[in-house]
Amino acid sequence: MATELLMPALSPTMEEGTLAKWLVKEGDTVTSGDIIAEIETDKATMEFEAVDEGIVGKILVEEGTEGVKVNTAIAVLIEEGESADDIKAPAPAAAEAAPVAQEAPTAAPAKAVAAVEVVSKASPDFPEGTPMKQQTVREALRDAMAEEMRRDENVFLMGEEVAEYQGAYKISQGMLDEFGAKRVIDTPITEHGFAGIATGAAFGGLKPIVEFMTFNFAMQAIDHLINSAAKTLYMSGGQMGAPMVFRGPNGAAARVGAQHSQDYAAWYSAIPGLKVVMPYSASDYKGLMKTAIRDPNPVIFLENEILYGKSFDVPDLEDFTIPFGKARIWREGTDVTIVSFGIGMTYALEAADKLAEEGISAEVIDLRTLRPIDYDTVLASVMKTNRCVTVEEGFPVGSIGNHISATIMQRAFDYLDAPVINCTGKDVPMPYAANLEKLALVTTDEVVAACKDVTYR
Amino acid sequence: MAPRKTASKPASKANVSKDELLAYYKDMLLIRRFEEKAGQLYGMGLIGGFCHLYIGQEAVVVGLEAAAKEGDKRITSYRDHGHMLACGMDPKGVMAELTGREGGYSKGKGGSMHMFSKEKHFYGGHGIVGAQVPLGAGLAFSDKYKGNDNVTFTYFGDGAANQGQVYETYNMAELWDLPVVFVIENNQYAMGTSVQRSTKSTSLYGRGKAYGIEGEEVDGMDVLAVKEAGERAVAHCRAGKGPYILEVKTYRYRGHSMSDPAKYRTREEVQKMREERDPIEAVRSILLTGGHASEEDLKAIDKEIKAVINESAEFAKESPEPALEELWTDIYADEIPQHNA
Numbered sequence: 001m002a003t004e005l006l007m008p009a010l011s012p013t014m015e016e017g018t019l020a021k022w023l024v025k026e027g028d029t030v031t032s033g034d035i036i037a038e039i040e041t042d043k044a045t046m047e048f049e050a051v052d053e054g055i056v057g058k059i060l061v062e063e064g065t066e067g068v069k070v071n072t073a074i075a076v077l078i079e080e081g082e083s084a085d086d087i088k089a090p091a092p093a094a095a096e097a098a099p100v101a102q103e104a105p106t107a108a109p110a111k112a113v114a115a116v117e118v119v120s121k122a123s124p125d126f127p128e129g130t131p132m133k134q135q136t137v138r139e140a141l142r143d144a145m146a147e148e149m150r151r152d153e154n155v156f157l158m159g160e161e162v163a164e165y166q167g168a169y170k171i172s173q174g175m176l177d178e179f180g181a182k183r184v185i186d187t188p189i190t191e192h193g194f195a196g197i198a199t200g201a202a203f204g205g206l207k208p209i210v211e212f213m214t215f216n217f218a219m220q221a222i223d224h225l226i227n228s229a230a231k232t233l234y235m236s237g238g239q240m241g242a243p244m245v246f247r248g249p250n251g252a253a254a255r256v257g258a259q260h261s262q263d264y265a266a267w268y269s270a271i272p273g274l275k276v277v278m279p280y281s282a283s284d285y286k287g288l289m290k291t292a293i294r295d296p297n298p299v300i301f302l303e304n305e306i307l308y309g310k311s312f313d314v315p316d317l318e319d320f321t322i323p324f325g326k327a328r329i330w331r332e333g334t335d336v337t338i339v340s341f342g343i344g345m346t347y348a349l350e351a352a353d354k355l356a357e358e359g360i361s362a363e364v365i366d367l368r369t370l371r372p373i374d375y376d377t378v379l380a381s382v383m384k385t386n387r388c389v390t391v392e393e394g395f396p397v398g399s400i401g402n403h404i405s406a407t408i409m410q411r412a413f414d415y416l417d418a419p420v421i422n423c424t425g426k427d428v429p430m431p432y433a434a435n436l437e438k439l440a441l442v443t444t445d446e447v448v449a450a451c452k453d454v455t456y457r
Numbered sequence: 458m459a460p461r462k463t464a465s466k467p468a469s470k471a472n473v474s475k476d477e478l479l480a481y482y483k484d485m486l487l488i489r490r491f492e493e494k495a496g497q498l499y500g501m502g503l504i505g506g507f508c509h510l511y512i513g514q515e516a517v518v519v520g521l522e523a524a525a526k527e528g529d530k531r532i533t534s535y536r537d538h539g540h541m542l543a544c545g546m547d548p549k550g551v552m553a554e555l556t557g558r559e560g561g562y563s564k565g566k567g568g569s570m571h572m573f574s575k576e577k578h579f580y581g582g583h584g585i586v587g588a589q590v591p592l593g594a595g596l597a598f599s600d601k602y603k604g605n606d607n608v609t610f611t612y613f614g615d616g617a618a619n620q621g622q623v624y625e626t627y628n629m630a631e632l633w634d635l636p637v638v639f640v641i642e643n644n645q646y647a648m649g650t651s652v653q654r655s656t657k658s659t660s661l662y663g664r665g666k667a668y669g670i671e672g673e674e675v676d677g678m679d680v681l682a683v684k685e686a687g688e689r690a691v692a693h694c695r696a697g698k699g700p701y702i703l704e705v706k707t708y709r710y711r712g713h714s715m716s717d718p719a720k721y722r723t724r725e726e727v728q729k730m731r732e733e734r735d736p737i738e739a740v741r742s743i744l745l746t747g748g749h750a751s752e753e754d755l756k757a758i759d760k761e762i763k764a765v766i767n768e769s770a771e772f773a774k775e776s777p778e779p780a781l782e783e784l785w786t787d788i789y790a791d792e793i794p795q796h797n798a
Contacts, residue, residue, distance in 0.1 A: 154602075156602070182602070187629065188625075188628060188629065188632070190625040190628065190629065192591070192621065192622045192625055193591050193622050193625025193626050193628070193629055194591075194625075194629065195591070196588065196590070196591025196592050196594070196595060196622060196626065197591045197592075197594050197595040197598055197626065197629060198595060199591075199592055199595055200532075200580075200591060200592035200593060200594060200595020200596045200597075200598065200599070201595040201596070201598045201599045201602070202595070203580050203592065203595065203596060203599075204530070204595065204596045204598070204599025204600065205599055205603075206598075206599045206602055223585055223588060224588065224591070224592075227583075227584075227585050227588060228583070228585075228588055228592055232573075232581070233787050233788070233789070233790060234566055234787045234788055235563055235566060235567040235571035235573070235581070235582070236562075236563050236567065236571070236572075236573035236581070236787075237561075237562065237563035237564035237565075237566055237567065237573075237787060238564075238786065238787035238790075239562075239563075239573050239574070239575045240573055240575055240580070241790050243790070272788050273788055273789070275789075295791070296789075296790035296791055297789050297790050297791070
């Protein structure tokens with residue numbers, strides 16, 4: 001009987017991949033364990049092994065095809081005596097290229113309410129008319145680090161698998177080749193130790209970038225981030241500090257369970273002496289990373305694994321930075337202010353699209369940096385819309401949303417027409433089961449519901 | 458790898474000059490008198506919080522500073538007054554930090570445990586046991602990166618020697634040949650827990666063997682022995698051979714901190730160390746028996762040091778408390794908008 005070979009998921013976040021190369025051809029006999037193809041995932045190029053024995057009856061997806069969705073049939077194995085001609089070609093396999101995050105709002109279904117017009121604001125960070133290029137967050141991060149390393153000899157990158165492996169998430173791809181082993185340094189698996197060594201190197205006048213494979217592992221090192229890096233400038237009466245960046249993926253990825261899925265935004269944002277950045281778009285990743293590396297203070301740069309593969313417009317400029325403490329208004333609106341940051345922005349923007357279909361005009365603000373926070377932009381917006389919903393994936397208690405709510409209450413109480421609602425992750429450790437995981441995270445529907453609540457619709 | 462030395466080497470006293478001996482005597486005495494005065498000011502309520510005195514351990518820092526050269530760095534724990542005085546920081550600035558005054562090294566914002574001097578390459582003053590060990594290796598990393606031949610003296614105690622990050626650091630320091638001298642000041646008690654009650658692996662320098670790091674045990678009550686061992690360690694680092702461990706056996710006469718009743722050891726034990734092994738008395742005796750100095754000369758030195766200490770205490774009392782605005786400075790190295798509601 002013929003067996004379909006399906007495009008495999010080869011990383012927790014892989015939804016599609018490139019069928020880079022076939023290592024077998026039609027008519028070849030394969031046995032279990034034979035490498036039959038090379039597949040490029042969002043993280044690396046992987047070898048795909050046969051599980052079953054058989055003859056390659058038909059190759060359904062040509063090599064070099066991009067954007068092949070997981071579980072698409074890519075070839076058919078037949079048994080001896082079967083003919084390849086018996087095989088019906090299944091539905092076309094190759095999917096279209098990955099969609100860009102900033103798609104236009106979908107057409108509104110026929111409803112009693114008129115859809116509101118969506119006004120997307122141009123980025124205030126570079127002049128209008130600046131030539132743009134499409135880049136993934138991953139590429140933007142690498143370019144930012146490489147540009148700054150070219151600019152300043154004292155900047156170096158250190159972490160687990162950053163050099164020879166080319167980055168556990170491919171962020172530092174190619175950097176070892178360009179900068180050499182002196183400046184792109186593989187460490188043993190020893191977060192507490194290398195975070196301390198990097199902080200000491202910063203005391204000594206260097207500008208380290210420390211990659212944590214994920215921020216979950218930084219809990220082993222957090223004493224150095226807080227007690228050593230954040231407090232030394234103060235404790236030394238301004239004599240010395242730690243100009244450095246701690247970066248890595250933060251928050252939930254996909255199906256990696258409780259110990260690998262936690263958002264530390266609120267934790268680090270509580271600490272004076274740290275600056276905290278949590279961008280959403282590739283353009284912000286680039287501009288803010290460059291600012292972070294140049295900053296004379298310790299910066300916690302919270303990335304997101306799911307965003308790494310997303311593409312955005314990035315200005316095609318030789319050198320562009322984005323200042324800390326400036327929120328970006330992604331779209332203007334009049335009925336409710338949605339405040340978010342990082343991956344929370346995906347829910348915020350999706351919700352705004354859905355709300356627009358129902359005639360509710362949401363203004364969407366991306367905080368981008370959490371320390372300092374651009375309170376003024378949030379307050380000005382709330383004074384206009386009189387309503388606010390915050391969105392983040394972190395835990396509800398002591399969340400960034402709580403802090404924003406308190407600030408609005410203290411500084412714009414009279415402008416509020418409804419209580420501020422915080423949409424957050426649920427107050428539970430992250431479950432593994434797909435359905436429960438979905439439930440544990442904040443959802444677009446929850447954001448929509450919250451916005452309807454505060455607008456009394 | 459060179460064979461490990463199993464016991465402390467006695468110092469060779471033959472080629473030590475009179476000037477050197479006098480300098481060690483003065484430096485150690487300065488630390489002792491400073492600490493006695495600090496204890497006194499603590500009793501008077503002028504110094505608050507934690508105050509960890511270095512009395513008894515003076516030969517360690519004075520011996521190692523004698524092996525250092527300009528540009529070398531040092532970093533230690535919270536028992537840091539001796540290290541600061543030994544590397545040439547001003548007793549006035551140190552004492553005024555203890556009293557939390559504007560004239561202190563950290564403008565009164567650090568206190569006894571957190572002082573720094575960029576000028577003297579003193580990188581603190583760290584309050585989390587063991588945290589200074591990777592930080593010290595990081596300072597050494599910066600020197601190696603820049604391509605100079607400076608070393609970093611990274612001091613920690615027998616208590617910190619059981620922290621995991623020490624071994625993470627050993628591993629990377631040897632892996633990357635970092636020019637760091639790990640100085641284990643083994644004063645035999647981690648607060649109230651003796652070395653024997655905290656580990657069965659009591660040769661602390663010997664633990665470096667697992668990482669390929671050379672080291673030796675040193676008699677920390679003998680400033681000359683410390684200096685000689687320091688020179689071996691420093692030469693090893695400067696030659697690009699990576700880190701070196703000195704386990705310096707020493708003894709603190711006072712409690713862990715000012716509030717320590719020291720019930721974990723006998724009065725006799727302390728008395729015996731003071732009478733038989735005191736590092737300052739040892740140098741004093743060499744000076745006198747070798748005819749390098751007379752009782753009169755030493756009395757003059759005592760007087761001179763007392764004057765310096767009294768002056769530092771006066772300064773520390775008279776220096777004003779920091780201005781209230783200081784609460785809000787030095788949090789960031791640049792101006793960031795303060796939006797505090």
